[in-house]
Amino acid sequence: MAQFAVEAEISAPAVPAARTTPVYVSLLTASLRALARSRPVSAVLLALLSLATAVPLFFEESLLEIAWRFWLSRHIADPAESTLGVTMMIGAIASRGLVRLPRRRVEQPSAEDVARAIEILASQPNASAGLVRLGDKKLLFSDCGQAFIMYARRGRSMVALFDPVGPKALWAPLALKFIAEAKSRRCRPVFYQVSADFLPVTVEARLNALKLGEQAVVDLSRFSLAGGDWLKLRRSINRAERDGLEFELLAPADVPAVFDELSAVSDAWLSAHKAGEKGFSLGTFKPHYVLSEPVAVIRLEGRIVAFANILTTASGGDAFIDLMRHLPGVHRGMMDLLFVRIMEHLKAEGFRSLNLGMAPLAGLSTHKRAPIWNHVGRQLYENGERFYNFRGVHAFKSKFDPDWQPRYLAVAGAGFPIASLVDVTMLIGGGLKGVLRR
Template sequence: MSEYPIDPLPLRSLPKLRPGPWWPRLKPWLMAALGVVLAIAIGVALHRLLHEVRYDDVMAAVQATPGSNIALAIAATAASYFALSGYDASSLSYARAKVARSTVLLTSFVAYALSNTIGLGPLTGGAVRTRMYAAAGLEPHQIAQVIVFNAAAFGLGIAAFGALGLLWGAHEVAPLLHVRPLALRALGAALLIALAAFLWLCARRRALHLGAQRTLRLPQAGLALRQLVISAVELAASAAALWFLLPADRIALPTFVIFYAIAITAGIASHVPGGVGVFEAVMLLAGGTHVPTGAMLGALVLNRGIYYVLPLVVASALIVVYELRSGVAAPIGRAAVRLSPRLMAALTLVAGGWLLVSGVTPLTEDAKEILAALNVPLPLIEASHFLGSVAGLGLVLVARGLLHRLDAAWWAALGLSIVALVLALPKGFALHEAALLSAIAVLLLISRRQFDRPSTLFSQRLEPEWLLALAGVVAACIWVLFFAYQEVGYTNRLWWEFELDAQAPRSLRALLGVVLAGLAFGLWQLLRPPAGAVALPSDEEIERAAAIVRAGPASEGWYALTGDKHLLFSPSGRSVLMFGKHGRSWIGLFGPFGDPREWSDLVWRFVELASAHGGRPAFYQVRPAALPLYLDCGLHAFKLGEYAHIELRGFSLKGARRANLRSGMNRGEREGLGFEVLPPAAVGALLPELRAVSDAWLERQKTREKGFSVGSFNARYLAQLPVAVVRREGRIIAFANLLVTAATQEASVDLMRFVPDAPPGTMDFLFAKVVLHLQAEGYQRFGLGMSPMAGMTTRRHAPRWQRVGRLLFDYGERFYGFRGLHSFKDKFEPVWEARYLAVPGGVTPLFVLLDLAALIGGGIKGVVSK
């Protein structure tokens, strides 16, 4: 592993790593196919393990579990999650970062509650840590080290725990694996020796060099030993949470812990969400000779609720507490509250699965007695059972919309949870089910503000993984139904039996409704017409974008009018995002403009649109304040350089660093130069004269028009904006178009061109006059543009992206005037602000930068020539 989150490869190796254009579309289907094969294998294994087990035996084992044992399991769960916070404390120490203890506890608990339930810990829990620790002030490379350390520490802890377990109970495990106990003890000893060697390296060396470009910084020996102790405590506590739920004559705890470590490892390696099925299959296989299979399965069912669902509910409740507190204005509070969609999506997914399983399993005897005693009408029971199952499918479907913060998904989830809550009573007084649904409804109401994307629920196209996951859920329900009704003889008459005791027919009808609804939705998703090809904007769309930009504060939005970029509008039409396409790269410029409340939705829609077309979504020149918009979409931030702007309040030409401007303006006045700002209405008549100046400048520079992030001589573009001109004896010899808006906050210039015979200092004269004019107009800031690769750190532990950027800045002057451009802007004593590229990780940034260069240069020819 590398201690740096980014490890760029040499350009000459890119063609070898770049897959064909078919790969982006084929990859989701291959991963989904792998998931299907794994699910089938798990199903076959569980079927063989449970062929002698009866559903009634499992429910009897659940009901026979003493309340004191359940309380002990809850206490062990609390101890396990508290110990898990030690992972984060150790990782922060490794990253040399200080974070408040309360923030560490909250972050760790929420991250593990989410990743334990959903799986894919580095992604789900990693996303939580990225948001929370970034709000706490950590740098991106420190957060990356925290995430990597957590994953590595867990692996080492499992290895140490398993090694000790093999030495302790090899005679118990050997028959299951069909090997000799001595071989297992030798394996355990080898693992412990390897761990000892690792600790020795930690004590003797600071880093390991894993090749010319990779370095692994080792933790201190004391930190490594402390983390191993934390891992042992956490694994013992989580194993005890399940062990307490077993019957009184249960397996000895040390032996049980061995099996538990093996099952946990298998569940994580499978990448199945929460290890569902894989963990249970290993535990059933391992404990079969010690604990009755029915009792073990009952304990596993309870453990899923106590160790996985309960912490997820508590974590969601903790987050919404921040929603109710006045301290949400603090960065940590805001970051915590913004996690609500992830947690609510996970809870809704769990509740949907619960309802589906409930719909295909029989009522308990107590429930039947209550329904009979209250004389609940049979049609109401049948309808609640059927509709409750369909509502479960609906919750599974809207979970994705909640994850993307769709307001329509919020309304649907709230409505479905309330409907399912009401139906839980006539369905069979499912109190635990009703409690979960009540919690979801309350938490949704409290976190309403987080679901602010005004999009339609089904306008998003579901990825193949989601469709196959939906099919997997339905298949699992079918398996559960046949497991629950093993003794039933299935005939055509079952469909038409309507009695309180006719539970198999009721479950069959509910399952049929779920299958038909799921099949209809899946076919609609697969057969719906694809999104149309993206076209360049029409004249009407450019006018709409101009109105949005004109009313806003950001002057750089005017680049939307050049006509060489595509435009994506919000559903309301109050916001717009401009982007370019080259190859497979979809690159948004600057970000959304317009109503800030719609920006998140626009960013999501753009990412989804690019992904639906097999493209690489990216955003160029992103401001620091807007980074959370892109991090929420799973993009990574890479620093590009720094943007300079002059604070116009108090600006003057006095001072040694502005002597050139002062001298140029005085010289221009002696040369008889005149300055004038043409309003947009007057620009059109002078376009031929301005074009002559522009063509002469291009010819002298031996260059061609650029595009995308810089303007070009475009009649429509120039006629929308004021143009500053310099005249000599009535002839225009230089001009610059001014990017200004009605908000009078930011202003800048784009095209600055002059004729070859202009007097020396003409552009200094023009620049000084423009700045003073904008100052007089009341503008607050004047943008000087970005200085690429500026501000890159040279620290030893800086990300490699920044270290390479610093080398280009220092030694790449012959290829591009990095340092010269920065020095020119720095003489105006500007304020520097970082700008970023938001893009998926891996080697994708390099491909995006190549496509970006082609967009700016007007194609590959423009990249290799001026």
């Protein structure tokens, strides 16, 4: 949900306007919260929450956003959909009463820790780990100081983002250190969006891994628009350029001069999607973050109409598209042009791969021995297009012939990790209040 992992128009359709008045919504929310305080009712709502958290709210949209769309959409014609929307909303609100802890000050890393982490980034290949520059996640370093885990705490979960950053030989001891730290704080250890390379660590640490989807990684060494298979994409970008769209890749030193334009595009994108900034596993439009890396822009008549910031590694191996925002309704081929030209420039500079981010719920097997999560996720992927563009995200990224790499959620214990999914959701969405404001 991105991202694209990031933030693409195809991944987040605009939420239809609600017919219900804000006063009614407020009264309903207050009533549901009161119900959640009743233990018998909470037990029932916990069962409903199992269904609610099956929605992949932890990618780019929050549970409440999807629930509102189910329940309040002007286009709902099926009573079953309306019932499901109410169920999801009840589950989300009830979960706050079930897993909420006393309010804590948000933990932030020290400037020294962030500087240490950035030094480690220079010697490792995972460009998406550049999200550490946001400074919104705590850092846990290995005993030798050559690797780190970035994490945040929500409810009773300590959630690590991505694989540990540093030499693979340090992953297992660092992961065990993280688990011990979580347990010392009476928290659940959670590893979010880890790769298949991390699975041996999950076995050693007795963690349960659930597949979240697949990540699209383009091999730049073999990327080319030559040949008949690329005809449709070539036509799209040629048409965009004939219509006056121009691409430019700005070095970090050149970004401050256009920062105000980028900010205006970002604000317009958020407004068009009726969304607020997400966080944790997604970049946010913060000046120090946007100014730290190259930014690709599309101009029309000299005015910036789209941009993407690109996280890179000093080793020059991997690159990652994070924020991607644009003015609505400019040109159908604008995103094709932006992505293709980014790939061509990175290839010319010697980069080996470009990470396009996740395709949520893609590639889930549904054989008889597959986890229940896989069956639920596959049904959502196949039948949830009206409420989230699962197939559209996968189809867009498939244009560029990527390698599809699985990504997992790893948690302690067996069964369906309801509370952990809720906590990850709230981390990305900025909490329930932040979700309700969007």
